[in-house]
Amino acid sequence: MASPASYRPKSGSIPTQPGVYRFRDRTGRVIYVGKAKNLRARLSSYFQDVANLHPRTATMVTTGASVEWTVVATEVEALQLEYSWIKEFDPRFNVKYRDDKSYPWLAVTLGEEFPRVMVGRGAKKKGTRYFGPYSHAWAIRETVDLLLRVFPMRSCSNGVFKRHGQIGRPCLLGYIGKCSAPCVGEVSADQHREIVDDFCDFMAGRTTAFVKRVKDEMYAASAAEEFERAARLRDDLGALEKALEKQAVVLGDGTDADVIALAEDPLEVAVQIFHVRGGRIRGQRGWVADRVDEGDTGDLVQDFLLQLYGPAEDDPDLVPREVLVPALPPDAEVLEALLEELRGRKVSIRVPQRGDKRSLQETVARNATEALALHKTKRASDLTTRNRALEEIQETLGLPDVPLRIECYDISNLQGTEVVASMVVFEDGLARKSEYRRFVIRSVDGQNDVASMHEVITRRFKRLLDEQGRSEQVVTESGPMLVDPETGRPRKFAYAPGLVVVDGGPPQVAAARAALADLGLHDIPVCGLAKRLEEVWVPDEEDPVIFPRTSEGLYLLQRVRDEAHRFAITHHRNRRSKSMVESLLDDVPGLGEVRRKTLVKHFGSLRKLRAASVEEIATVPGIGERTATAIKDAVSSDDRKTVQVNTATGEIEES
Numbered sequence: 067m068a069s070p071a072s073y074r075p076k077s078g079s080i081p082t083q084p085g086v087y088r089f090r091d092r093t094g095r096v097i098y099v100g101k102a103k104n105l106r107a108r109l110s111s112y113f114q115d116v117a118n119l120h121p122r123t124a125t126m127v128t129t130g131a132s133v134e135w136t137v138v139a140t141e142v143e144a145l146q147l148e149y150s151w152i153k154e155f156d157p158r159f160n161v162k163y164r165d166d167k168s169y170p171w172l173a174v175t176l177g178e179e180f181p182r183v184m185v186g187r188g189a190k191k192k193g194t195r196y197f198g199p200y201s202h203a204w205a206i207r208e209t210v211d212l213l214l215r216v217f218p219m220r221s222c223s224n225g226v227f228k229r230h231g232q233i234g235r236p237c238l239l240g241y242i243g244k245c246s247a248p249c250v251g252e253v254s255a256d257q258h259r260e261i262v263d264d265f266c267d268f269m270a271g272r273t274t275a276f277v278k279r280v281k282d283e284m285y286a287a288s289a290a291e292e293f294e295r296a297a298r299l300r301d302d303l304g305a306l307e308k309a310l311e312k313q314a315v316v317l318g319d320g321t322d323a324d325v326i327a328l329a330e331d332p333l334e335v336a337v338q339i340f341h342v343r344g345g346r347i348r349g350q351r352g353w354v355a356d357r358v359d360e361g362d363t364g365d366l367v368q369d370f371l372l373q374l375y376g377p378a379e380d381d382p383d384l385v386p387r388e389v390l391v392p393a394l395p396p397d398a399e400v401l402e403a404l405l406e407e408l409r410g411r412k413v414s415i416r417v418p419q420r421g422d423k424r425s426l427q428e429t430v431a432r433n434a435t436e437a438l439a440l441h442k443t444k445r446a447s448d449l450t451t452r453n454r455a456l457e458e459i460q461e462t463l464g465l466p467d468v469p470l471r472i473e474c475y476d477i478s479n480l481q482g483t484e485v486v487a488s489m490v491v492f493e494d495g496l497a498r499k500s501e502y503r504r505f506v507i508r509s510v511d512g513q514n515d516v517a518s519m520h521e522v523i524t525r526r527f528k529r530l531l532d533e534q535g536r537s538e539q540v541v542t543e544s545g546p547m548l549v550d551p552e553t554g555r556p557r558k559f560a561y562a563p564g565l566v567v568v569d570g571g572p573p574q575v576a577a578a579r580a581a582l583a584d585l586g587l588h589d590i591p592v593c594g595l596a597k598r599l600e601e602v603w604v605p606d607e608e609d610p611v612i613f614p615r616t617s618e619g620l621y622l623l624q625r626v627r628d629e630a631h632r633f634a635i636t637h638h639r640n641r642r643s644k645s646m647v648e649s650l651l652d653d654v655p656g657l658g659e660v661r662r663k664t665l666v667k668h669f670g671s672l673r674k675l676r677a678a679s680v681e682e683i684a685t686v687p688g689i690g691e692r693t694a695t696a697i698k699d700a701v702s703s704d705d706r707k708t709v710q711v712n713t714a715t716g717e718i719e720e721s
Contacts, residue, residue, distance in 0.1 A: 070127045074113045080106040080135070086147045087135040088155075089126060093561055096155035098126050101148040103397075105135050122356065122449065126159040129470065141400040142407070149376040156500075158470075158493055161335075161355050161369050172197040172206050174266055179255055180227070180248045181262045182220045183210060197269045197348065214244040216280075216302045217265035219258065221245065225685045270343065277303070321345055323388040324374075325423070327431035328366060329438040334449070335366055336438035338430050339374070343386070352433070354441045356449050368395030371415075375405055385409040390418050390427055451618055452495030458619030459565065462611060463604060465591050469564030470494060474626045475526075475578070476569040477507070477518045478634035485510060487522040488634035491563075492626050502633060516577045519568055523581035526559070531585060533560035562590055569627050571596040572603050579605040595627045654696045661688045665697070676701050 085105045089098040102108030112133075116124045138144050152160055175182045177193020185206050190196055214221060222230075222237060222245070230237050231249040240247035248258045268276055284299035322343050329336040334356055341349040375385050385405050395401055398415050405413040418424040456468045472492045479485040485507040491498045505525060510517045566582075568574045575594035582590055593611070594603040601610035602623065613620035657665075668686045669675040675683075675697075683694035 070113050070116065070130070073130070073132050075109070075133065077106060077110060080109055081137050082106045083137045084139075084141050084144045085135050085137040086144055086151060087133060088151065088157075089130040089159075090132045090134070091129055092131040095561055096151070096157050097129060098157050098159040099148060099151045099155065101141075101144040103141060103144075105137070109133065109135070122159065125453070129159075141397055142403050145372060145397070145400060145404050149372050152373070153376065161366070162373075170203040170206060172210065172269065174262060176262070176266075180220050180258050182222070182224075182227075183214075183262075183265065184221065185210070195266060211244075213265065213268070214239070217261050217268070218244055218246040219261045219265055220248055222249075225682060228685060229681055321388060321423075322386045323390055323423075324386050325390045325427050325430050326367070326370070327392050327427055327434045328363060328370075329431070329434040330363065330366070331438070334438065334441070336434045336441060337370055338434040338437060340426065340430050341386075342426075350433075352437050354438060363393040364395045367391050367393055368397060368401060371395065371401060371405075375408065385413060387411070387413065389413065389415045390423055391415060392427065392431065393417065452622070455495055455618035455622040458613070458617055459622065462613055462617075462619060463565070463591065463593060463602075465565065467564055469591070471561065471563045472565045472567060472622075472626055473526075473563040474567040474569070474630040475519065475522055476627070476630040476634040477515045477522070478631075479507075479513055479518075485513075485518055486634060487518060488630050489522070489526060490626065490630045490633055492622075492629075495622055497629060504633070515570065516573045519570070519574045520577040520581045523566070523568075523578045524585065527582060527585050527587055527590075529559045530562060531587075562587075564591070566590055566592045567623060567626055567630075568592070568594045569630055570594050571601070575603050575605055593623075595623050600624065654693070654700050657693060657697070661686075661693075664688060 082104050084101070084103050086099065086101045087105060087109060088096050091097050100108070112119075112123070112127050116128065119127065136147065138147060151157075170185050170187050171190075173184050173186045174195045174197075175184070175193065176195050185203050210221070218239075220227065221239065226237065227249050230240075234250055236245065236247035236250050236252070239245035240250070240252070246253040246258060246261060248255070253261075264276065280299055280303050284296050284303060287293075287296035287299060325340040325342060327338050329338075334354055337353045337355070339351050340347055341351075371389065371391075385408055389405075394415065394417060402413055402415050405415075418427050456470070459465070460468045470493060474490050474492075476488050477485065478488070487505040487507060489503040489505070491501040503526070505522045507518045507521055509521055566578060568578050571594055575592055578592050578594075582588070582592065592605055595601070596603065596610075600620065602613060602620070603610050613623075665675070665683075665686055669678060678698075680691065680694045680698050683689060683697055684691050686694075689697070
């Protein structure tokens, strides 16, 4: 690791204006992004005695090899640039508030002619309105089931909607009054859109006026002696009130607010956020993240708000009118100005002092404390343990540097067929799934793990050399950057690992070492981890390297190897399942190569195709009812072996 003094800039060369700075490692990769009101004062704090720094800050400055900065006109611009760079470079030493689980959303597909209400997870899509996030999918479905009685909008999939339109008969929900049956023309697109708009208004918190309207209609129907309609409206009113009970009022003034609380220790911080809309709790989320430096609660709040509301560039509704926090960020006024710019309206960031808002934040704080305690009991190792594991690997294997980036490779096949390989990446002892890669082995016939390992290592590091070669030609004002010259984005394959781990013993290690030597790469360490005795093998050694059984370093290598094994098996199963589907469909009359591949892509696996009905198969483009029947007969009558994975051993088995 480099000494910070080796790249410390002269104090007089650093400006005193606000700006954003980046630390890079010796390969040019951005490892930390920060902003400052006064760049000179902030950067000088990093180059004091390393012993006085927070452990993770000390690791960052000794990993770094250079520092650069960009001066901006205002602090708001600094915040915007900091968020943009964090999003672009994904620096490993910045705090990353990532969800500890995936939270469900209630989505309404407003971009479709007949919008659909559904429960979903993951990234948002354009043309869809979202409510939430919520803690449990079952709670959303229960509420939607109640509201469909009052707002009978479409909730079926596109396949079901199209199929019932073709047969001219509504589904069960249409018969029981929980869908207005637009699929068969019971209502027009405009009438269905009115139902959808009422539903969205209700979910957005505008409930009082709608409930009053239903009551007025009920009394009017009763006065006109339309007793059946009055009874139906009475039941609708009961459903609305029951749905409202599930979303208890916590703030009587109908506030739109996000209530945030933190639970901290020297190594980690847990964040909880309650989304309150119209005075009701609409959703709750939680994160646990590693602490980067010795910043106080206000600094943590500022980092969190920047990452939470940064995506509001595309979704201004993400930012509420009021943000309640446990401590004001140091640049609260600047942050408010940024959020107001994103939202288009005034935003207030404040610490509640008394009343209902104070009580609610105390509740959120209790949730954060419990989340941190639960995380610590579940987590396999904390930051200190991960650092100890990496240091043990360095010392035991005699590596020149701590292997902050570890890549592991595994080969998977079944009797020499569908040979594939996996590459997984761990940085700072944690999986970096965005950089995982899959390979299909093409130049090796049969079951030859050694030759397959040689091929995959060769392909991966040829790509490394290619991208590094092209990246050297890209020069910016701040120096060379490993980026795509066409798009300006960082190249993920362009960074060499601190350690290459292969799943296997001496033959696989020798194959990996030979592949690197053939490419002229002699400074990348290689080791292998054999499954049977968990022995660690290194090149040119007759005996394995022995880690103590209680070693954190060995435990980390095992986790890396097991993750590569899991990833390879998953890839192998998917390819084998698709190839079995294609072979089964070879003899189906009228099914050519293009439609066969379309069918495989649509269902993804033989199990899903077998479970599908003739009607579901017929919804695939280009597949008619007669062909769908022939396909169903082919996959149902097949008596070949099926493939599954033994959950105990992780091995592929046939039955």
